[in-house]
Amino acid sequence: MGQHTLLSAVFWAVTAFSASASTLFSTFPDAKYPEDKIVHFTPFNIITAVDGNKPSVMSVSGKLTKHSFSLPESYTLELVINNYLAQLKKLNAEIVFQCQQEACGDPYVLRDQLAPRISVESSYPSAYLVAKLTGTSGDVYSVIYAFHREDRYTKVQLVTLESIPEPLGLIEANPAFLQQAPKEVEIKDRHSEDVQGSADHPLLGRMPGSFISRYKQTSFTQVPVITGISAAGYQTLTLDAKVTLIRYRMPTQYSMYEISSNYTAAANKLAAESVFHCQGNACGDDAKLIKAMKLHQDTSKDEW
Numbered sequence: 001m002g003q004h005t006l007l008s009a010v011f012w013a014v015t016a017f018s019a020s021a022s023t024l025f026s027t028f029p030d031a032k033y034p035e036d037k038i039v040h041f042t043p044f045n046i047i048t049a050v051d052g053n054k055p056s057v058m059s060v061s062g063k064l065t066k067h068s069f070s071l072p073e074s075y076t077l078e079l080v081i082n083n084y085l086a087q088l089k090k091l092n093a094e095i096v097f098q099c100q101q102e103a104c105g106d107p108y109v110l111r112d113q114l115a116p117r118i119s120v121e122s123s124y125p126s127a128y129l130v131a132k133l134t135g136t137s138g139d140v141y142s143v144i145y146a147f148h149r150e151d152r153y154t155k156v157q158l159v160t161l162e163s164i165p166e167p168l169g170l171i172e173a174n175p176a177f178l179q180q181a182p183k184e185v186e187i188k189d190r191h192s193e194d195v196q197g198s199a200d201h202p203l204l205g206r207m208p209g210s211f212i213s214r215y216k217q218t219s220f221t222q223v224p225v226i227t228g229i230s231a232a233g234y235q236t237l238t239l240d241a242k243v244t245l246i247r248y249r250m251p252t253q254y255s256m257y258e259i260s261s262n263y264t265a266a267a268n269k270l271a272a273e274s275v276f277h278c279q280g281n282a283c284g285d286d287a288k289l290i291k292a293m294k295l296h297q298d299t300s301k302d303e304w
């Protein structure tokens with residue numbers, strides 16, 4: 001049976017290196033499905049030893065370039081790794097760490113250490129190699145990971161991490177912003193979008209920028225008013241009343257906190273007595289809360 005190998009090779013330059021990861025090694029002649037990815041700056045952990053299932057890790061960071069491709073099934077773990085080893089020897093590389101299959105420890109631990117930059121298939125035999133090279137401006141760490149999938153394919157991932165000082169001058173702060181008063185958020189008036197025949201209730205107005213999407217008046221009915229909540233559910237008081245139901249759609253610039261606070265402030269000006277109040281998780285399940293309101297329930301997707 002032919003063998004299938006998935007190979008991941010990662011390269012980090014501890015300082016700037018004249019060659020990129022894609023030019024440090026040539027691509028295998030039978031490579032297919034190439035993919036490339038560049039990360040401007042990122043930290044990355046490389047494994048330098050494995051004691052049982054516990055790996056020792058060294059952190060490097062810098063510009064990361066990833067090149068990946070697939071190979072035919074005839075490329076075994078040994079063939080791919082040995083090809084890189086031969087080239088690393090020509091570059092006078094120092095082999096920092098090397099392992100294969102069980103010697104690499106728990107494959108799930110290995111997966112967690114290499115993610116998300118390298119994809120590890122924990123179900124298949126794997127190999128891992130770390131080498132240290134010297135570039136014109138500093139050290140280069142070449143990390144090669146490979147896994148073998150029987151009768152399928154070989155995939156190679158080459159990642160170069162060129163270690164550079166973290167680029168922290170990419171944006172500028174504007175001190176003048178701190179010297180100005182907060183600017184009001186512009187809210188567009190939408191009274192013209194009110195549903196036909198609707199109007200604000202004379203007792204309480206609307207938040208600026210909101211419009212009435214539903215309006216209903218009932219001359220006389222019974223209305224359940226929520227007065228409390230407990231593990232047993234909602235407590236309600238049924239009142240005989242004339243009801244005006246107004247549903248407003250609010251501008252997305254408002255937070256729920258701002259809307260609630262403004263209606264509370266308006267009610268306080270009327271010397272209103274608070275019967276019940278809840279916020280967030282304290283209100284319980286949304287669907288059950290709405291059901292307890294009965295006449296006031298609203299199953300539409302409108303913003304409230």
